[in-house]
Amino acid sequence: MSEIRHFKLTCIICPLGCEIEVKMEGDKIVEITGFGCPKGRDYAIQEVIAPKRVVMSVIKVNKGDFPTVSVKTDKPVPKELIPVIMKELAKIEVEAPVKIGQVIIGNVANSGANIIATRPSRKVLPVS
Amino acid sequence: MQNDYDVVVIGGGPAGLAAAIRARELGLRVLLLENRETLGGIPLQCIHPGFGLHYFKEDLTGTEFIYRFIYKFLDMEIEHYTGAHVVSIEPFSDLEKRLRVVTSKGVLDITTTTVIYTTGARERHLFEIGITGHRPAGVYTAGEAQTMMDIDGIMPGKEIVIVGSGDVGLIMARRFALEGAHVKAVIEIMSYPGGLTRNVVQCLQDFGIPLYLSHAVTRIEGTTKVEKVILTKVDENLRPVPGTEKEIECDTVVIAAGLVPYLKVLERAGVIIDPATKGPVVNEHLETSIPGIFVAGNALVINDLVDYVVEQGELAAESAYLYIQNKGIPTKKWRKLVKGRNIRLIVPHYLSGDNDVIIYARVQKPEENVKLHFPEINKEIKLPFVKPAEMIRIKLRKEDITKAKDKITMEVVLNE
Numbered sequence: 001m002s003e004i005r006h007f008k009l010t011c012i013i014c015p016l017g018c019e020i021e022v023k024m025e026g027d028k029i030v031e032i033t034g035f036g037c038p039k040g041r042d043y044a045i046q047e048v049i050a051p052k053r054v055v056m057s058v059i060k061v062n063k064g065d066f067p068t069v070s071v072k073t074d075k076p077v078p079k080e081l082i083p084v085i086m087k088e089l090a091k092i093e094v095e096a097p098v099k100i101g102q103v104i105i106g107n108v109a110n111s112g113a114n115i116i117a118t119r120p121s122r123k124v125l126p127v128s
Numbered sequence: 129m130q131n132d133y134d135v136v137v138i139g140g141g142p143a144g145l146a147a148a149i150r151a152r153e154l155g156l157r158v159l160l161l162e163n164r165e166t167l168g169g170i171p172l173q174c175i176h177p178g179f180g181l182h183y184f185k186e187d188l189t190g191t192e193f194i195y196r197f198i199y200k201f202l203d204m205e206i207e208h209y210t211g212a213h214v215v216s217i218e219p220f221s222d223l224e225k226r227l228r229v230v231t232s233k234g235v236l237d238i239t240t241t242t243v244i245y246t247t248g249a250r251e252r253h254l255f256e257i258g259i260t261g262h263r264p265a266g267v268y269t270a271g272e273a274q275t276m277m278d279i280d281g282i283m284p285g286k287e288i289v290i291v292g293s294g295d296v297g298l299i300m301a302r303r304f305a306l307e308g309a310h311v312k313a314v315i316e317i318m319s320y321p322g323g324l325t326r327n328v329v330q331c332l333q334d335f336g337i338p339l340y341l342s343h344a345v346t347r348i349e350g351t352t353k354v355e356k357v358i359l360t361k362v363d364e365n366l367r368p369v370p371g372t373e374k375e376i377e378c379d380t381v382v383i384a385a386g387l388v389p390y391l392k393v394l395e396r397a398g399v400i401i402d403p404a405t406k407g408p409v410v411n412e413h414l415e416t417s418i419p420g421i422f423v424a425g426n427a428l429v430i431n432d433l434v435d436y437v438v439e440q441g442e443l444a445a446e447s448a449y450l451y452i453q454n455k456g457i458p459t460k461k462w463r464k465l466v467k468g469r470n471i472r473l474i475v476p477h478y479l480s481g482d483n484d485v486i487i488y489a490r491v492q493k494p495e496e497n498v499k500l501h502f503p504e505i506n507k508e509i510k511l512p513f514v515k516p517a518e519m520i521r522i523k524l525r526k527e528d529i530t531k532a533k534d535k536i537t538m539e540v541v542l543n544e
Contacts, residue, residue: 009329010325010328010329010333011325012325012326012329012330016325016512016513017325017328053330053334054177054187055306056175056176056177056189056306057306057307058175058277058278058281060281066279066280067279067280067281068278068279068280068281070175070189070191070278071175072175072177072189079334082306086306086307086308100191100192100195118175118189118191118192119172119175119191119192119195120195
């Protein structure tokens with residue numbers, strides 16, 4: 001018989017912020033209470049089984065009009081990959097120009113998501 | 129004599145770009161003035177998602193959202209100056225406004241029939257929230273910290289305390305945590321968080337960042353750099369409770385104490401200001417107390433969502449068109465919209481009854497199982513809850529508005 005675990009979470013589907021409780025036995029959900037709608041129930045299940053987030057940051061760009069371009073994952077990635085992805089982003093540098101939506105890293109950290117640029121960078125000629 | 133322009137838009141953020149695009153679509157002669165070197169305004173540094181869910185029905189980052197408008201604006205070849213600072217607006221007559229503008233090429237004197245003022249907001253800083261003590265390096269507003277990190281790529285510090293739990297404070301807490309800084313506390317003077325629930329969950333709970341409700345930072349200490357903050361509990365009247373002082377060591381303090389409409393030039397021109405919104409008093413066309421001067425976006429009222437800012441910009445442009453067609457807003461009789469129980473602010477202030485009108489309002493305190501009640505027109509709207517952090521946005525139909533003689537009260541009442 002496996003141990004029973006309780007999860008308490010605040011729903012973010014709408015501003016109401018229902019307090020949902022999920023009871024799990026092993027990897028099986030045995031009870032969900034406190035949700036106000038079916039969407040909230042689905043959110044709670046997703047959150048306890050495999051929580052996902054969109055990751056965003058900025059990366060260094062060389063010869064651009066600004067020192068950085070902003071980037072994000074093009075879909076939500078498992079929460080535990082966030083630190084791994086942030087480390088990869090800290091290392092990377094790109095050359096201007098960068099287009100909005102341009103893929104910077106494909107399949108980042110084997111997540112199935114790409115890192116894409118969310119702000120363009122124009123190439124600026126160095127002042128001599 | 130014809131004016132140089134039909135409409136001059138002051139400010140090239142989301143409200144201004146949306147207003148200029150709409151005004152051009154309506155065939156008006158438009159000039160847009162932006163005082164920074166680039167178009168786009170604050171969303172340029174908002175790299176997080178949550179933008180455009182209403183307007184584009186997509187979840188975009190602030191940067192992606194604003195570039196859709198920048199590219200459209202540039203494609204339409206709308207005349208504009210960046211690096212242009214408006215020094216004064218002189219309402220010479222109902223049909224002529226005179227603007228003095230300083231640009232890198234010199235001083236311009238411009239005449240226009242209408243002005244749309246979309247300069248956004250400024251951040252409240254530590255002098256406005258009663259923080260005493262030293263003034264060392266390492267104190268930033270949330271917007272300054274965001275510019276440093278997300279435009280310039282510079283980390284302001286490693287051990288962070290954030291003052292204020294509005295959305296800007298929460299989003300910066302996550303940003304610092306993602307970049308590996310230790311966010312030691314978010315401190316909120318009210319007994320409830322200032323920001324949207326989704327931000328409390330995804331920005332604080334995800335990263336285990338402690339939120340101190342009913343607490344205030346009273347002092348910052350440090351000789352050359354920030355060393356620590358002193359915080360205390362506050363009672364229900366927001367006064368410090370003696371004996372509850374606590375220290376938190378940190379190298380950076382981020383002040384996220386809310387926004388105030390930025391109206392310097394408009395105030396000098398003489399518009400009437402609503403002390404509740406700290407923005408201008410407006411009618412349903414977003415026209416200020418000076419005929420032909422319109423206002424939209426955070427210069428009008430602090431909005432939660434950029435989608436509403438754009439909606440106001442477009443409305444202001446349609447209003448400028450109406451004004452030019454009729455040589456003034458044709459309405460003669462106005463009904464005043466009045467704040468009732470648990471309403472902190474409401475916009476617009478005057479309604480004609482000629483149009484359906486979108487009303488934006490904020491409550492004073494959170495309540496559950498309530499209804500919005502309009503006694504003079506016998507209208508009720510049920511709501512599961514109201515929260516100060518969530519702006520109320522509802523549409524009043526013209527058939528309802530015309531039921532009232534001279535005023536319409538909006539109040540929050542508890543469901544029996």
